[in-house]
Amino acid sequence: MIQTFHRMWRTQGPRGILHAAARRVMRTPVSAFDAAEALVCGKTGLEIGGSSALFGRGRLLPVYPLASHIDNCNFSRRTVWEGDITEGDTFQFDSRKKPGSQYLAEAADLSLFRDAAYDFILSSHTLEHVANPLRALAEWKRVLKGEGALLLVLPHRDGTFDHRRPVTTLAHLIDDFERSTGEDDLSHLAEILSYHDLARDPDAGNFEAFKARSENNLAYRCMHHHVFDTPLALAMLDHAGFDILAAEAVRPFHVVAVARKLSAGRVPDNRALLSTDAAYRRRSPFPSDHPN
Secondary structure, eight states, X not given: OHHHHHHHHHHHHXXXXXXXXXXXXXXXXXXXXXXXXXXXXXXXXXXXXOOOGGGSTTSSSOOTTTOSEEEEEXXXXXXXXXXXXXXXXXXXXXXXXXXXXXXXXXXXXXXXXXXTOEEXXXXXXOGGGOSOHHHHHHHHXXXXXXXXXXXXXXXXXXXXXTTXXXXXXXXXXXXXXXXXXXXXXXXXXXXXXXXXXXXXXXXXXXXXXXXXXXXXXXXXXXXXXXXXXXXXXXXXXXHTTOEEEEEEEETTTEEEEEEEOOOTTOOXXXXXXXXXXXXXXXXXXXXXXXXX
């Protein structure tokens, strides 16, 4: 808790602390969750990365208490965030429910899962660590049933240690997809070492420790390959063929998007959310979301 407070103070200052405290006291989900509630209630899902407190009871996107069952996949038997991970029926997503199954798999290669296996997919602060986000989204879409939901949370550039870096372009993400960029990619390393704000990332240690960890990113996966604001997140989902139901930018540093896979033959129309006068832009607390 103390580490979380210090991190939020460094990244958001007193305004961010007060905003987060108010949400915790009120115990209210973000408004975008209205679009997701019926799509996860009593359903079976897969979480990529995590578990994430954001999906817990009384949090921003309280999926865990509503779902009937949630499995999880992570890239390694040990991660910086979860510590040791054991495969099997060990994913305790909610203390009042039976654990889900824990799998080991890359976010961009879910070949151990059959097509249309899940009603929904969850991902919180994971996709930025993936070298090829569009490939990952294609896999997530494949394992979703028709009309299945995706609840995606990404870090917003303006509120994180990425704030000095430029927002990644959709063209760059497409290029990574077309070149089949793998998780060993270090093409962003020089930019990260130059612009990463260590004052906003106290867990990373000093520059030498951060540099060593980043150079061995294939083992640690701490590096943010790409930098997101809300428009990029939505453009990426649209390019991947998802129907975007809701989007919201939330302090201290979250981009929240709710989308779904349409049944065969249906084509999404996301123009309202992709426009420069979309309502979420006016409400966003982050300057880079606002239209010029």
